[in-house]
Amino acid sequence: MNAFSKLMSGAALGLSVALTAMPGWAETPANMLVIATRIDDITSLDPAQSFEFSGGDVIRNLYGKLVNFDPLNLEAGFQPDLAESWEVSEDGRTITFTMREGVNFESGNPVTAEDAAFSLRRAVKLNLNPSFILTQFGLTADNVDEMIRVEDGKLKLTTDKAYATSFVLNCLTANIGSIVDMQTVMANEQNGDMGNAWLSTHSAGSGAYRLVSWKPNESVTLAANPDFHEGAPAMERVVVRHVQESATQRLLLERGDIDIARNLNPEDIAGVSGRDGVKIQEELKGYLMYFSLNQKVPELAKPEVRQAFKYMVDYEGMANSFLKGQYTVQQNFLPRSYLGSVDENPFSLDIEKAKALLAEAGVEGLELEIGVREVQDRMEIAQSLQNTFAQAGVKLNITVGTGAQILGRYRARELDVYLGTWGPDYPDPQTNASTFAWNADNSDEAQLTGVLAWRNSWDAAGLTEKVDAAVVENDTETRAQMYRDIQAEFRETSPFAIMFQNIEQSAMSENVANFTTGQAIMDAAYWEVTK
Amino acid sequence: MADRKTEGRPRALFPRWLLRSGVTVGSIAVTMLGLLFVTFMIGRVMPVDPVLAIVGDRASAEVYQQVYERLGLDRPLIVQFAIYLGDVVRGDFGMSILTARPVAEDIARVFPATLELATLGTVIGVAFGVPLGVVAAVRRGSWIDQIARVVALVGYSMPIFWLGLMGLLIFYGILGWVGGPGRVSIFYADMVPPVTGMILVDSALDGNWTVFRDALSHIVLPAALLGYYSLAYISRMTRSFMLEQLSAEYVTTARVKGMSEWAVIWGHAFRNIRVQLITVVALSYAGLLEGSVLTEIIFSWPGIGSYITTALLSADMNAVLGGTVVVGLVFVLLNVASDLLYKFLDPRAK
Numbered sequence: 097m098n099a100f101s102k103l104m105s106g107a108a109l110g111l112s113v114a115l116t117a118m119p120g121w122a123e124t125p126a127n128m129l130v131i132a133t134r135i136d137d138i139t140s141l142d143p144a145q146s147f148e149f150s151g152g153d154v155i156r157n158l159y160g161k162l163v164n165f166d167p168l169n170l171e172a173g174f175q176p177d178l179a180e181s182w183e184v185s186e187d188g189r190t191i192t193f194t195m196r197e198g199v200n201f202e203s204g205n206p207v208t209a210e211d212a213a214f215s216l217r218r219a220v221k222l223n224l225n226p227s228f229i230l231t232q233f234g235l236t237a238d239n240v241d242e243m244i245r246v247e248d249g250k251l252k253l254t255t256d257k258a259y260a261t262s263f264v265l266n267c268l269t270a271n272i273g274s275i276v277d278m279q280t281v282m283a284n285e286q287n288g289d290m291g292n293a294w295l296s297t298h299s300a301g302s303g304a305y306r307l308v309s310w311k312p313n314e315s316v317t318l319a320a321n322p323d324f325h326e327g328a329p330a331m332e333r334v335v336v337r338h339v340q341e342s343a344t345q346r347l348l349l350e351r352g353d354i355d356i357a358r359n360l361n362p363e364d365i366a367g368v369s370g371r372d373g374v375k376i377q378e379e380l381k382g383y384l385m386y387f388s389l390n391q392k393v394p395e396l397a398k399p400e401v402r403q404a405f406k407y408m409v410d411y412e413g414m415a416n417s418f419l420k421g422q423y424t425v426q427q428n429f430l431p432r433s434y435l436g437s438v439d440e441n442p443f444s445l446d447i448e449k450a451k452a453l454l455a456e457a458g459v460e461g462l463e464l465e466i467g468v469r470e471v472q473d474r475m476e477i478a479q480s481l482q483n484t485f486a487q488a489g490v491k492l493n494i495t496v497g498t499g500a501q502i503l504g505r506y507r508a509r510e511l512d513v514y515l516g517t518w519g520p521d522y523p524d525p526q527t528n529a530s531t532f533a534w535n536a537d538n539s540d541e542a543q544l545t546g547v548l549a550w551r552n553s554w555d556a557a558g559l560t561e562k563v564d565a566a567v568v569e570n571d572t573e574t575r576a577q578m579y580r581d582i583q584a585e586f587r588e589t590s591p592f593a594i595m596f597q598n599i600e601q602s603a604m605s606e607n608v609a610n611f612t613t614g615q616a617i618m619d620a621a622y623w624e625v626t627k
Numbered sequence: 628m629a630d631r632k633t634e635g636r637p638r639a640l641f642p643r644w645l646l647r648s649g650v651t652v653g654s655i656a657v658t659m660l661g662l663l664f665v666t667f668m669i670g671r672v673m674p675v676d677p678v679l680a681i682v683g684d685r686a687s688a689e690v691y692q693q694v695y696e697r698l699g700l701d702r703p704l705i706v707q708f709a710i711y712l713g714d715v716v717r718g719d720f721g722m723s724i725l726t727a728r729p730v731a732e733d734i735a736r737v738f739p740a741t742l743e744l745a746t747l748g749t750v751i752g753v754a755f756g757v758p759l760g761v762v763a764a765v766r767r768g769s770w771i772d773q774i775a776r777v778v779a780l781v782g783y784s785m786p787i788f789w790l791g792l793m794g795l796l797i798f799y800g801i802l803g804w805v806g807g808p809g810r811v812s813i814f815y816a817d818m819v820p821p822v823t824g825m826i827l828v829d830s831a832l833d834g835n836w837t838v839f840r841d842a843l844s845h846i847v848l849p850a851a852l853l854g855y856y857s858l859a860y861i862s863r864m865t866r867s868f869m870l871e872q873l874s875a876e877y878v879t880t881a882r883v884k885g886m887s888e889w890a891v892i893w894g895h896a897f898r899n900i901r902v903q904l905i906t907v908v909a910l911s912y913a914g915l916l917e918g919s920v921l922t923e924i925i926f927s928w929p930g931i932g933s934y935i936t937t938a939l940l941s942a943d944m945n946a947v948l949g950g951t952v953v954v955g956l957v958f959v960l961l962n963v964a965s966d967l968l969y970k971f972l973d974p975r976a977k
Contacts, residue, residue, distance in 0.1 A: 309817065315816070
């Protein structure tokens with residue numbers, strides 16, 4: 097028998113053995129949580145850099161923060177986490193945090209105020225995507241070493257103004273407030289990057305889990321931290337698998353190979369609903385779907401026209417047909433469950449009223465271009481708008497492009513109408529108020545490209561000052577009322593027609609309990625999950 | 628002083644084989660340079676903004692400008708290309724925006740997954756497609772020829788997306804005969820040390836037959852699907868090549884001489900189509916090595932096809948360029964390999 101024949105017969109034998117002895121498929125182990133979702137948006141797992149949804153879900157489970165939200169009681173607001181308590185100075189500019197004793201990082205190093213100071217300073221100095229959440233308090237690379245300091249084992253954070261304490265602490269619950277292990281991170285520094293490259297693919301936290309591996313577009317694996325200060329998580333291992341297709345996620349769930357499917361489309365949700373052993377969990381998320389009118393177009397700058405467009409939208413029709421289960425009507429810039437959020441949705445489809453408003457403004461034969469990303473639900477919404485706008489005599493030309501194409505034109509103030517989504521950056525009302533209802537300088541030269549009001553060339557008509565006042569109001573109830581008032585005015589006068597708030601439907605095995613995607617405010621948390 | 632005539636023919640400056648190899652390598656280099664240039668330029672004139680891909684939607688104008696300059700986008704295009712070329716020659720394809728890793732490292736991870744799948748798919752395609760094509764040609768017009776035609780027609784016309792999902796539903800969802808999406812069950816992930824990146828090979832090298840069986844149960848369905856598509860192409864081409872040979876006079880002569888039908892078909896006719904067949908198989912293999920994006924998506928297979936597609940949609944141009952260069956290189960190398968095989972199989976080509 098020559099070598100080739102041996103090889104061939106060996107292969108044939110191997111194949112026949114394999115085919116007759118395929119492994120059996122049991123349910124996932126009791127101490128392991130397997131989630132199918134899309135994780136191709138993760139670009140880094142460094143909390144000072146990550147600003148994507150999937151990355152946020154991972155980071156939330158890896159790191160402790162000074163203050164944090166309880167995943168099972170988000171309504172309670174921020175709670176002590178690595179900081180046991182805090183005090184605010186008389187001038188309202190300095191918060192002093194007392195650290196919790198006896199908490200260690202995954203390396204075994206104790207969590208200290210020095211680590212907390214290092215982490216916040218590092219995020220400011222690196223100046224990456226989410227850094228604005230901290231720099232909005234007047235922190236810069238030059239002053240941060242003075243503004244954030246350690247005295248008597250306590251962390252002192254000083255801001256440039258006396259902001260509402262709730263605002264500052266809410267911002268510290270964002271992932272950029274994650275406390276990293278200074279020694280480990282700096283031991284892995286390359287070319288003065290403060291460990292950024294290393295931390296993009298590793299973890300150095302004190303959270304409920306540590307990162308075992310992140311394989312891009314494939315999986316993220318987490319292992320439980322048995323010494324987690326809130327108690328060892330029941331799920332000792334969490335595997336988040338990248339599964340692009342809804343139908344594939346559904347099959348995996350039905351075969352018991354995963355516990356949770358997070359991206360089922362409405363058809364697959366309907367398909368698994370009512371099946372034995374599967375349940376559907378709905379959570380309101382922070383994403384808002386809106387369209388906005390560029391105020392550089394003279395006709396769109398008229399108050400009656402701005403209002404007319406809000407009566408040209410079939411809110412209920414869309415929410416009850418192709419958006420069913422994915423979006424609910426919301427006409428205010430704060431997602432429900434945020435401080436100061438409201439439920440008033442006064443607009444509905446009323447073509448006659450829209451026509452009357454247009455006539456009042458002396459506008460007719462209007463033809464506009466709307467920019468839309470090539471995403472199914474947005475294109476369907478654009479088509480619905482095209483249809484209802486036409487009924488009111490407005491011709492809408494739809495331009496479909498990639499995210500980068502459409503966003504590029506939106507940021508350059510080139511689109512007549514933009515249709516898209518907006519998600520809050522941190523769990524405080526200021527996050528949306530400061531972009532929808534605030535514009536400090538409406539000139540082209542100002543280039544406030546991150547501000548939605550600026551992108552639509554809208555000067556925010558007096559709301560800027562009200563937003564600035566709300567962010568320094570220390571009485572929480574008064575502050576909430578201020579946001580309600582701002583939104584009431586915004587609804588009527590702004591060039592934004594906010595239409596819907598996103599709902600996330602997760603399908604999961606019936607035995608999975610206490611799983612949350614974090615609702616509108618937070619990211620997913622795995623440490624309370626049981627099976 | 629020796630008579631020049633006694634020395635025979637003057638010796639060439641370089642031996643012929645060296646010259647030929649030089650020409651081959653030179654043509655590969657020129658092809659790759661052209662490919663790089665075209666891909667680079669397309670990447671730069673595409674209406675997507677690589678800066679936005681990095682800084683995100685909400686970055687300020689200053690952050691945007693910093694990254695714009697850091698990426699060297701403020702320099703002339705030709706200078707950008709020269710810098711990129713210099714890096715590529717050193718094996719540095721840059722960093723991927725999407726994965727925060729060097730593109731070369733990403734490709735080393737995703738390409739073996741595609742290689743494994745494409746190779747098995749091609750083996751299946753050849754193993755079934757060639758005999759089917761030969762039999763269809765020999766029994767032209769018979770029921771087996773009709774079946775071969777239908778099989779090929781379905782293979783050509785059925786959307787792979789639908790067929791893949793149906794395959795998953797039936798063989799994984801209902802019957803449970805094969806493993807689900809992914810390269811290996813999560814319980815076996817990372818259990819064998821990566822040597823080649825191909826799990827079947829690595830688990831065999833490691834002697835871990837449990838992982839081998841699990842990986843095989845996962846790859847068998849997508850490989851069969853890809854195999855089916857190459858089978859459709861290979862069987863039709865084999866049939867047409869064989870028909871041409873079977874109508875040739877030398878076949879009639881062989882039959883008249885009383886040779887067995889087996890010897891006529893396989894010993895004479897088939898021998899003569901091997902060279903053409905190699906081109907067909909190489910093309911089919913190269914097509915699969917590009918990465919079958921839809922198959923990779925349905926089966927959650929982390930291969931080069933979905934890597935390049937995701938990168939393209941996210942304006943991650945380093946990853947797109949790196950991936951394209953690798954795919955281009957694969958095409959060129961397969962071309963060279965089939966040229967070498969021609970010489971081996973066809974004495975006239977020597």
